[in-house]
């Protein structure tokens with residue numbers, strides 16, 4: 001997990017191989033899918049692998065195709081438990097509000113940046129993009145875009161106007177506020193933050209974190225270190241992953257936050273216009289003290305929504321949302337692995353659903369194979 005140079009070259013090779021594999025797999029699955037949708041029968045005992053498409057129901061549009069590809073693997077929103085790849089068992093708290101209806105386009109996955117990058121590997125570059133020259137930022141944004149497609153959420157990448165007198169990271173605050181005028185829920189992520197389980201509906205995570213219909217926003221804790229504490233020694237919250245829910249009071253909260261560096265309400269907030277950690281320090285040092293009710297601002301455990309397993313603080317493992325502060329190109333790896341994992345599962349599942357056609361056990365026969373056809 002730690003980035004040793006030799007290992008990272010090896011990893012790079014692995015990714016290239018994986019990506020080539022993914023490409024071939026895609027062609028194969030699509031071909032096989034076309035050929036066999038009319039003959040498939042779902043496996044009763046292996047529902048995660050069951051093929052769901054009805055004959056002739058292959059969607060022609062990419063979002064439809066993507067959601068169809070992931071459909072057999074989605075975690076059920078009504079399931080109260082989830083066991084992670086590391087073996088951590090998560091239970092939705094008994095008293096938590098349950099989000100069981102798909103939020104669809106009411107939920108917006110939001111990316112924001114002020115820079116217009118048109119260089120090699122950039123998302124906004126119109127040249128055909130090769131998987132091996134995707135930049136880290138493009139990898140993160142495509143991860144978010146893919147997640148939105150899988151679950152049918154809305155997606156925007158917004159190039160925000162710069163503030164003349166503030167650090168660039170501030171723009172997420174007014175942009176989330178604006179996005180809440182058209183969407184009930186806004187999920188904002190930094191470009192170096194990724195979804196670890198593409199098949200996990202966001203509604204399930206909202207239940208896990210006990211986001212209720214009256215919650216204004218939810219935000220993840222930072223690792224507990226001296227540098228990450230506010231003036232009173234309280235650990236800061238990280239603005240790299242924010243869930244905001246539309247309401248008049250949410251608009252008010254974002255308005256107070258956005259105006260913080262004017263110094264009108266909080267005179268000491270002026271410095272956070274430019275000093276690190278900018279909007280994050282403004283929120284942690286000032287705004288949150290006016291929203292102390294935990295149902296107003298829900299704190300997402302650092303383990304679930306921030307950090308990564310390779311950082312020093314083992315309470316910040318980035319289980320559901322991982323934040324690659326120190327490895328800005330690792331979102332590319334998450335994107336590739338997420339896609340490849342789905343294809344391997346579906347190929348494997350398809351093989352099992354058609355095993356009677358593709359597998360012949362001739363082990364007990366003698367040559368020539370009498371009474372048997374390949």
Ligand SMILES: *[C@@H]1O[C@H](CO)[C@@H](O)[C@H](O)[C@H]1NC(C)=O
Nearest residue numbers: 075076077078079100101102
């Ligand atoms: C979850 O439960 C609700 C209410 O019982 C039901 O309407 C919905 O279809 C279920 N969702 C899934 C994915 O099973």
Ligand SMILES: *[C@@H]1O[C@H](CO)[C@@H](O)[C@H](O)[C@H]1NC(C)=O
Nearest residue numbers: 119120121122127128129133
């Ligand atoms: C990919 O990388 C190559 C070589 O670095 C470059 O010429 C090309 O423009 C890049 N493509 C994109 C879409 O960025």
Ligand SMILES: *[C@@H]1O[C@H](CO)[C@@H](O)[C@H](O)[C@H]1NC(C)=O
Nearest residue numbers: 214246247248249250251252
């Ligand atoms: C929200 O604010 C608007 C405008 O001030 C007002 O018309 C509306 O009634 C408010 N909604 C609620 C639920 O308080």
